[in-house]
Amino acid sequence: MSNPLSEKQIKELNEISKLTPEKQKEKLEAFLKTLNKEQMEFLQKGQQECIFCSVIEGKVPAKKLYEDDKVIALLDIYPASKGHSLVIPKKHYVVTGQMSEDEISHMFKVANKISSLLVDELKAVGTNIMVMNGTGAGQRIPHVAVYVIPRYDKDGLNFLWEPKKTNDKELDDVLKKLKDKVKFEQPSLKKKAVEETEFDEEERVP
Numbered sequence: 455m456s457n458p459l460s461e462k463q464i465k466e467l468n469e470i471s472k473l474t475p476e477k478q479k480e481k482l483e484a485f486l487k488t489l490n491k492e493q494m495e496f497l498q499k500g501q502q503e504c505i506f507c508s509v510i511e512g513k514v515p516a517k518k519l520y521e522d523d524k525v526i527a528l529l530d531i532y533p534a535s536k537g538h539s540l541v542i543p544k545k546h547y548v549v550t551g552q553m554s555e556d557e558i559s560h561m562f563k564v565a566n567k568i569s570s571l572l573v574d575e576l577k578a579v580g581t582n583i584m585v586m587n588g589t590g591a592g593q594r595i596p597h598v599a600v601y602v603i604p605r606y607d608k609d610g611l612n613f614l615w616e617p618k619k620t621n622d623k624e625l626d627d628v629l630k631k632l633k634d635k636v637k638f639e640q641p642s643l644k645k646k647a648v649e650e651t652e653f654d655e656e657e658r659v660p
Contacts, residue, residue: 458490458492458496459496463493467485470485504546504595504597505597506595506597506599509528509542510526510544516529519539519568520567524543525560525564526542527541527564527568528540528542534603535606535611536604536606537572537604538603539572541561541562542598542599543557543561543598547597547598548598550598553598561600565600565602566583569581573604581603581604581605582602582605583602584613585598586599586601
C-alpha cells in the first residue's frame, strides 16, 4: 500500500512523535479523527511493523554510517545534536537482556568507534552513550538501540539528575536483593581475545 498521507499530515505525525507520552496521546487522538478509512488502515499496518527492522531490510531509507552482519549504525533523523547516531542490532530485540554477551559487546564496540569519530571529525567535546531499555526508560521504538550523542559547548542538553538522599538501611536492603544474583561466567585465560572492531573498507557504507 502506498502512503496515502499528505506531506502536511506526515509532518504533523513527526511533530507529535517528539512530544511527551502525555501530550502525544492528546494530540494523536485529535489527529486520528481527521483521517479517512484508507489512512487509518495504513497507520494501523505501520504500527505492526518495527521501523528499525524496516530500515535494516531496506524498506525505509537511512543515512548509514556503518554496517556489518550484526549491526547497522546510522544518523538519527531527529538529532539531539549534530552527528547524533544510533547503533542497532540487525536481529529484533526489544531490550538488551534478550541479547547474547557477544552481540552486546560487538554493538558497544561499534558505538565506541562512532563516538571516537564524532570527537575526531566533528570536534565534539564529549559523547553520551546510552540505551533506553523499556518504555519506562523513555524507549519509543521497541527495538534495542545504542544512542551516541555528541556534546558541544553550550549545546543546551542535560542528561543529569538530582541526586536523592538515601541511608545505609535502604542501600543494604538493595544490596541483599542483588549481590548474590550478580553472577557472570569467568572468561578462560586460554580463550582468544575478541579482535577490536574495525571499519573495514568492505563493510564501510559509502
